Amino acid sequence: MPRPADTADFERLLAEHPGIVAKVAASYAFDRHDRADLAQEIRLQLWHGWSGYDPARPFATWMYRVALNVAISWRRRQPRAPHESLGSEHEDLVGARDVDAESHQRLALVQQAMHSLGALDRALLLLHLEGCSHRASGDVLGISETNAATRLGRIRQHLRRLAGDPSGDDHGTD
8 A cells, every 4th residue: 555645646646647537437438427436446446556656657657557457347347238329428528519510420430439449459549549659558558569550550440441431441641
């Protein structure tokens, strides 16, 4: 358990990265109550793991790794439910109401893709959307930079197929 003096550091670092827990929870839990439960579980596991955090490494990378591992484990324990819309609460979380119709349609496509991806690919897409490099994503997920890049290319092809592009080819956009 962390020393009491570490509590302030933990709370400060957690406050510096408020979106990580919310975004991971929103990507793996699809209703408001489940998101709240998952976010609480993530924070609890971050606290439990705090004594093992190495300050020589970026806090956000460690935080993502813990949050994604908790979310993936949590999702595996959930009973399979039919596909359901993320609803207006998720739109508020990601700012969907602040975008035009075309951007809203793209957001819906990303949400559909998130539902169709496996746990590791879902985590990789989330990190990519957050602007993480292939190297940083690989560090968080425990895979190589090359593996992250390859998987992301396949995710792009999958997204193109969902969007109706029959070729699903990667046209080199990054």
